Amino acid sequence: MRQIEILDSSLRDGAQAEGIFYSLEDKLRIAYALDRIGIGYIEAGNPASNPKDMELFRRVSDNPFQNAKLVAFGATRRPDISAEKDPGCAALAAAGTDYVSIFGKSWDLHVSQVLNTSLPENLQMIRDTVSYFTRMGRTVFFDAEHFFDGYRNNPAYAVQTIQAAEEAGAARIILCDTNGGSFPEEIAAVIKAVRGICTAPLGIHCHNDMGCAVAASLMAAEAGCQQIQGTFLGYGERCGNANLSAIIPTLQLKKKYRCIPGALLPELTHTARYIAEIANYIIPASLPYVGKSAFSHKGGMHVDGVQKLRKSFEHIDPEAVGNRRNLLVSEMAGRTAILNRIMRVDPSVTKFSPITEQIIAKIKELEYHGYQFETALASVDVLIYKELGRMKEYFTLRHFKIIGEQSTEEGGQLASALIKIQVGDQEEITAAEGAGPVHALDRAMRKALEVFYPSLAKVRLIDYKVRVMTPEAATAAAVRVLIESTDGENVWTTVGASPDIIEASWKALVDSIEYKLLKDDQKG
Secondary structure (H helix, E strand, C coil), rough: CCCEEEEECCCCCCCHHCCCCCCCHHHHHHHHHHHHCCCCCEEECCCCCCCCHHHHHHHHCCCCCCCEEEEEEEEHHHHHHHHHCHHHHHHHHHCCCCCCEEEEEEEEEHHHHCCCCCCCHHHHHHHHHHHHHHHHCCCCEEEEEHHHHHHCCCCHHHHHHHHHHHHHHEEEEEEECCCCCCCCHHHHHHHHHHHHCCCCEEEEEECCCCHHHHHHHHHHHHCCCEEEEEEECCCCCCEEEHHHHHHHHHHHHHHCCCCCCHHHHHHHHHHHHHHHHHHCCCCCCCCCCCCCCCCEEECHHHHHHHHHCCCCCCCCCCCHHHCCCCCCCCCCCCHHHHHHHHHHHHCCCCCCCCCHHHHHHHHHHHHHCCCCCCCHHHHHHHHHHHHEEEECCCCCCEEECCCCEECCCCEEEEEEEEEEEEEEEEEEEEEEEECHHHHHHHHHHHHHCCCCCCEEEEEEEEEEEEEEHHHHHHCCEEEEEEEEEEECCEEEEEHHHHHHHHHHHHHHHHHHHHHHHHHHHHHH
């Protein structure tokens, strides 16, 4: 089985994505999650850029990884200064990692117009920096920045840059499609040409500006690259990086290459969602392998087909990557999808059982009143448990009141909610403020219930959608509310509908909390 090295740059290149802001603790939690799933190399940051990255390297050295090698990232020395005197090189050396990634310019345009130096001086900068670190005993990965643009513009010079790195002792030559503008077949052809010139093992680093980063990385592996770089969820600067959560299972399950230990591949989805939670990043539902829609089926023929023969509409077993099949409850999927979810609770139920018709009738009644269960499968599960008589009464609402809404000094709207709930024979009255009535109600409810169910402290809303169902009724229109929640490990969606947006939101919130408590009970 051919080994493919995986270098994850979520903590360095991923940190450059719009909307991504890591604390030191965030970076450490992500780093150890990547280590647990067996990623070979973790590029954790640029110690010359900020003290936080330097502290991360110190913390990891005190508590080393079990599987991964820690990699520090930095640039070649500046023009007209020795590597020994360059502040960036000094910071990179001080990080103390056994592995370093050094990036240097391979595009003559960048050398002359960005670095403002000569082509020979750039080659010497590469040689000096790589040899400086190899003399220290560090293993150097040379990132040939903009290599494919440089090769297209001046192939002879682009090749000279990687030869300079190789001659200076670089252990890996990483060819970078930094602008993300190269076609996969072009990348594969260049790699094959370079393999005839360069004896050091090659790697690939692709950006996703044409949506081709995964395809290009896969073709690079086929063309002979030994190392693939990317970020675990594909986020990064501009349009992102190559998505490793798609590359790893594709190579491992379909090409039979070894990227991570096979026993850890079922942890892929959990790891993706864990990292997304820390990064405050919403995983696109359609993301391959790990997205919640990756194995969802809605069309009647699709649902029927996948029930009869899994591979008819699924290219892999969802459980191979830790995901699961979802048969969406909708008018298109019909009885089969609903029965499938009922049987998860009670395998003895058949399509001829009276309870099946009862649950289907209940769902149709709710849909008539504005509900839509296609994506709100947590609400479907709560409904099924209740109709089967297997749902514990976790709490009872006695009263809630939205106190009002007023403008804050900062110009926002601040609402307050008062809520009284009962759990068993105990009552709890709690108030909370929020950025609007629904936020206040959510905070007040969870604050009251956390007294009885501490695990709810981990739950938070990550999405809230409102749709007007009868716009012709103007302000009296019925609305449907979809709420997406997470506890840091799982994500679920619930729905509520009513002419009153607060009541619709309350119904969705209650389903969300009940679903979480139900799953906690099932864990034991």
